[in-house]
Amino acid sequence: MVAGNAGKRQNQYRILQLLHTAETLTRQDIATQLNLSMPTTLQNTNELLEYGLLKECGAMESTGGRRARKLALDENIALGLGIDIELKHVELVITNLRGKVMVQGELPLQFRDETAWYQAFQAGLEGFLQEHEVERHRILGAGLSFPGIIDGESETILRSHIFGLEHVSLDRFRACIPFPLVAANDANCSCFAELTPEQKTYLFVSLNESVGGALMLDGTLFTGDSWQAGEIGHMLLVPGGKTCYCGKQGCADPYLSPKALVQEGQTLEDFFRLVEDGDTEACACWDTYLEYLAILVTNLRMMCNTDIMIGGAVGAQFRPYLEQLREKAAKYDLFSRNIDYIYVCKRRTHSFAAGAAMLALEQYRSRLLEEEMLMKLRTKS
Template identity: 40%
Template sequence: MTKKQITNIEVKKNNRNRIFRYIRKAGVVSNPDIAYHLQMSLPTVTQNTKEFLERGLLQEVGELASTGGRRAKALKVCADFRLAAGIDITGNHVSMLLVNLQGEILDCQRFAKPYEKGMAYYQELAQNLERFLDKNQVDRTRFLGLGISFPGIVNFEKKAITYSHVLGVEWLPLEEVSACFPYACFFLNDANAGAYAEGLQADRGEEFFYLSLSNTVGGAVFAHGELSQGKNFRCGEAGHMTLVPDGGLCYCGKKGCLDVYCSAKRLADTKEGNLEAFFSALKAGEEKSAALWEDYTDKLAVAVNNLHMILDCDIVLGGYVGSYLEPYLDAVWKKIYQRNTFGESMPFVRACRYQRGAAALGAGLRVIESFLETV
């Protein structure tokens, strides 16, 4: 095959992918609309959408309003043409959801399941998945696979989870986990999965740092539709940057880590592990909770400003605490603004879009994205 032939094939593949992604994002569109927005010829667009219709990826949903000529046929993605599952594993619970090609969550569940070392845990998880798919009447021929989110370092070069304090894991080959499921498996760190959910549902050009404020603090860098992994797949581990020299003892054995001061556990432990109860007390004006929150957000403001100074991008506050942050965001921003060297008037910090199941959703979207790349 000549270089020119290869180039033509790549151009056609790229056009096909752009067209499908545009329709997916736009919702209901016509061929002229696609051609106009993507600056492609109408015959090129029509040829590709015809192929998508024949494959079952698109459907006609009537006609759009006339703009003076013949009415254009309205097209939209067949969202349930392919489905994927996302699973988020934590120390004590498992979250499981079903997502379609449009990125819509069709069903989700969360159940208590303390983590146990050994393949029996994953085999039981596989049985739970089958029951979950049966409940939703999922045709297995349309099922793409599952994404699994772990609270630990997922090293793709070594093809293993190389460390997870939460799960008590120091080495777990990914193929051993995959072998327990009869489907293709994709793996993500939990903070990366949360960032993935935020990023893929936004504009592909968006850049941000995702600060995951869960029972441990993690983070991820998302830019131009991709996650930055880092040399040792530890990019974004903000929880272990030193916030207070010789401060409180972190579970990692070092002192003064951000995790000590901004984990969800710090707040929840004041209410017997119930984070919702903490925020209820805070809303009610309980003095002890208010004082703790004041110190928590003081430390959070320092961390957010430091991250922004280094990365010069927006900061998304996610994880368990992030899901409660929206009512308090203005107050947090004021603390950040006081520390900001450049006096930026536009807030560069926001709460996460997904307040529940972000990691499971990101894991599921990783599977969907792998399919979209082939369209």
């Protein structure tokens, strides 16, 4: 019996999903793992090869018989657009299907929820796509990273302390972005950017201008009852302590954002250079910072019992100091034999924008098999 088009597409989608996480597989592997017959597997993989969505790449070691060719996703066949709304600018990236950044740019636009801003953004995005000759027909979707609480159901930015706004509809962005759009909180985006088939459960600590966090559970972002899961920047660290931008006293944010490290006019790079050079003041400041971070991290570990990943602007420079943090954490965690659950993020740059693009690719991957998309990819590639 010939499978209907919908059934065929469903099998092809399952094959694409499988190869998205598995790098390379033989046709036999695919048939076994998806419980498909060999003729069905052959027919579908041949079609996917013909569309250009898969590619053949080398052969398995011969076991005496015919060599089995391996198949892989052609990761450059389609693209994602990532948009990161930062405090003083907008970062743009184009990634391939696996989230590798191919092109990046920056728009010097300070976000305001005003018509003029959206117009300037639309013109800037257009200029970026033109300047880099991005083939729009290959873009599956766009992801927006925003420093605020995003309600994924009503598609609204519920609140952003940093920009001092509430209830902004994503429709305003949608009107000036010519691709299917998905939006997420910035820490959720950079958490997603770290997802690999090997590491699918972890708590991400985003040490940025505003401190945040996100919880990845078996490859899915956990958002909580009201989209606020992982807002660790506002967990109480020092009762009666420094005033946080949220209005509360003693939140983790003012102790763990880069602001706690740098002096006026200094960059984070300057600060770490001083620490490396053994500057007394900088070293003392860093030691205090690590002490607070150790308290936060061990509390989080107690709650989640998962790996803890250090990310954000401070995380990007953190690798030489990981052991120092682990040693401090050992003082507060008497439950773990080793403090081997603290890691440093892999991405050092563009993590918000790349993560947003990856979220869009995840959400819109099935578009690869829409007839219109297939036709465009076929004629242009």
